[in-house]
Amino acid sequence: MTRKKTNLSVEIGGITLKNPVMTASGTFGYASEFEHLMDLNRLGAFVVKGLSLEPSKGNPPPRIVETACGMLNAIGLENVGLKAFEKEKLPLLKGVNTPIFVNIYGKSVAEYAELAARLEDIGDVSGIEVNISCPNVKSGGIAFGGYPETAAEVVRAVRKRSTRPMMVKLSPNVTDITEIARSVEAEGANSISLINTITGMAIDVETRRPKLANITGGLSGPAIKPVALRMVWQVAQVVKVPVIGIGGIMTAKDALEFLIAGASAVQIGTANFINPHTAIDIIDGIEAFMVERNISDIANIIGTLNLSPR
Amino acid sequence: MHQEKAKVLWNREVGPEYYRIGLTCDEGYSSARPGQFIMLRFPGRITPFLRRPFSIHQRILTDGRTTGIELLYKVVGAGTKMLSRVQTDDVVDILGPLGNGFSISNAYKNIYIVAGGIGVAPMVFLASYLEEMGFNPSRCTVFLGGRSTDDLLCRDDFLRIGMKLHITTDDGSAGDQCFVTHPLETESEKRRPDIVYACGPLEMLKCVVGIAEKYAVPCQISIETMMACGIGACLGCAVERKGASDNYMHACMDGPVFDADMMKI
Numbered sequence: 001m002t003r004k005k006t007n008l009s010v011e012i013g014g015i016t017l018k019n020p021v022m023t024a025s026g027t028f029g030y031a032s033e034f035e036h037l038m039d040l041n042r043l044g045a046f047v048v049k050g051l052s053l054e055p056s057k058g059n060p061p062p063r064i065v066e067t068a069c070g071m072l073n074a075i076g077l078e079n080v081g082l083k084a085f086e087k088e089k090l091p092l093l094k095g096v097n098t099p100i101f102v103n104i105y106g107k108s109v110a111e112y113a114e115l116a117a118r119l120e121d122i123g124d125v126s127g128i129e130v131n132i133s134c135p136n137v138k139s140g141g142i143a144f145g146g147y148p149e150t151a152a153e154v155v156r157a158v159r160k161r162s163t164r165p166m167m168v169k170l171s172p173n174v175t176d177i178t179e180i181a182r183s184v185e186a187e188g189a190n191s192i193s194l195i196n197t198i199t200g201m202a203i204d205v206e207t208r209r210p211k212l213a214n215i216t217g218g219l220s221g222p223a224i225k226p227v228a229l230r231m232v233w234q235v236a237q238v239v240k241v242p243v244i245g246i247g248g249i250m251t252a253k254d255a256l257e258f259l260i261a262g263a264s265a266v267q268i269g270t271a272n273f274i275n276p277h278t279a280i281d282i283i284d285g286i287e288a289f290m291v292e293r294n295i296s297d298i299a300n301i302i303g304t305l306n307l308s309p310r
Numbered sequence: 311m312h313q314e315k316a317k318v319l320w321n322r323e324v325g326p327e328y329y330r331i332g333l334t335c336d337e338g339y340s341s342a343r344p345g346q347f348i349m350l351r352f353p354g355r356i357t358p359f360l361r362r363p364f365s366i367h368q369r370i371l372t373d374g375r376t377t378g379i380e381l382l383y384k385v386v387g388a389g390t391k392m393l394s395r396v397q398t399d400d401v402v403d404i405l406g407p408l409g410n411g412f413s414i415s416n417a418y419k420n421i422y423i424v425a426g427g428i429g430v431a432p433m434v435f436l437a438s439y440l441e442e443m444g445f446n447p448s449r450c451t452v453f454l455g456g457r458s459t460d461d462l463l464c465r466d467d468f469l470r471i472g473m474k475l476h477i478t479t480d481d482g483s484a485g486d487q488c489f490v491t492h493p494l495e496t497e498s499e500k501r502r503p504d505i506v507y508a509c510g511p512l513e514m515l516k517c518v519v520g521i522a523e524k525y526a527v528p529c530q531i532s533i534e535t536m537m538a539c540g541i542g543a544c545l546g547c548a549v550e551r552k553g554a555s556d557n558y559m560h561a562c563m564d565g566p567v568f569d570a571d572m573m574k575i
């Protein structure tokens with residue numbers, strides 16, 4: 001008996017991914033860091049570390065703290081800047097057949113737009129992820145993603161200068177995430193990824209100092225998964241563009257929860273630190289789940305939350 | 311660098327709260343250098359959440375081939391507590407070898423090794439590596455310090471190689487009652503070494519670096535920082551450069567061994 005081929009491919013705002021599993025910005029470096037540990041070709045896509053026009057030093061240490069079922073980070077978007085990214089990091093990925101999303105951020109609306117425009121000329125970039133949600137930088141990031149008006153302003157400016165598929169990454173640190181989602185969709189976002197980290201803090205009781213030099217940081221890991229799942233479900237109901245679920249995904253089962261809630265794809269973040277092979281294990285796990293249940297197409301999982309009476 | 315499931319060969323208590331754990335590993339560790347480290351995790355466990363870094367204490371050789379590594383650790387928190395309970399034949403997930411390791415020049419004649427407390431862990435590998443490279447052990451001096459006699463580990467490892475040993479304790483229960491940097495200073499004054507290698511508590515390292523500067527001797531220190539991934543992805547292990555600079559170094563990739571004159575300590 002020949003088994004029907006299982007279709008894991010999904011369409012994410014203008015890009016077809018061979019499977020719905022991506023790696024999240026800031027947790028996968030520039031991808032080449034992981035090439036000895038896995039076959040990068042197997043990933044649905046990867047999103048490289050948040051990029052700015054100029055190199056950025058990031059926050060002073062200590063930058064990370066372990067917490068219950070997760071971690072806090074306050075890296076502060078340390079990155080090599082556009083020039084070094086193009087000349088030094090991107091060439092390392094030559095021959096890798098996986099779409100590359102570049103996560104971009106700026107200190108001003110103009111900077112976001114300028115960076116997006118400059119990326120137009122770089123051939124190996126498949127799409128951009130607009131980061132309006134980093135909680136660890138003073139200007140940029142969450143300063144824009146916190147309100148529908150400012151979020152819309154960034155997306156509008158980027159859209160004017162960029163023809164690339166545009167994913168917009170939202171912050172959970174807002175009153176109503178669906179409002180922000182609607183506003184970025186209206187300005188031309190091709191897909192919406194959520195959630196970025198949840199702002200948190202930790203204190204050393206002996207010294208009474210914050211454990212992070214930045215005082216507050218972003219919480220990630222399985223601790224935030226229920227919050228992320230709830231927000232993905234809410235957003236998926238109010239927008240037409242594909243939603244990408246992020247937040248504490250460690251296993252195929254976690255990923256499937258997000259897909260059922262309405263995400264067309266997922267991003268694996270903190271789990272890459274714990275087990276660099278997580279994304280591959282999740283792809284295999286989703287496929288095994290489908291084969292066991294005779295589900296031939298991943299589309300038959302996405303957005304199929306069962307709300308009929310129990 | 312690779313990730314593998316390593317079988318536990320032994321996990322022995324070698325002092326109060328100190329353990330040595332032997333792990334089987336891939337041949338890739340035959341090229342491991344002293345000062346390099348691994349990231350360890352308990353498979354299937356969500357707590358402790360992050361991997362834990364451990365420097366390689368020794369290679370385990372079978373018929374001249376590297377078939378495993380040994381770690382020396384002290385129980386200081388939840389991760390090391392759990393590690394201390396691991397049994398022979400259990401499996402742990404290790405990622406390594408990581409980081410840069412100590413750099414060694416054939417031109418070195420006199421070598422000083424300074425180890426404080428559990429900071430001795432990578433220094434035993436360093437000592438045996440120097441021996442293999444053909445350095446004259448009688449021209450290698452080890453300064454070993456601890457709070458008390460219970461915190462002085464691996465004395466025999468250095469003596470077996472034939473290295474000179476200066477022992478100090480905070481409470482005088484073994485060796486001289488002073489900081490390990492005291493004999494380091496005295497000996498440096500008598501004869502300047504070509505290099506000082508050091509690993510131990512931050513305060514000790516600061517003092518060692520000060521002495522090395524005073525006598526204009528190159529110094530390499532192995533440092534410990536919080537880190538999540540160990541492979542340059544999380545950027546959690548930022549280390550400040552000496553002087554004004556536009557970027558940080560990272561303990562996992564640029565270290566964990568640093569030239570003392572490169573970093574701000």
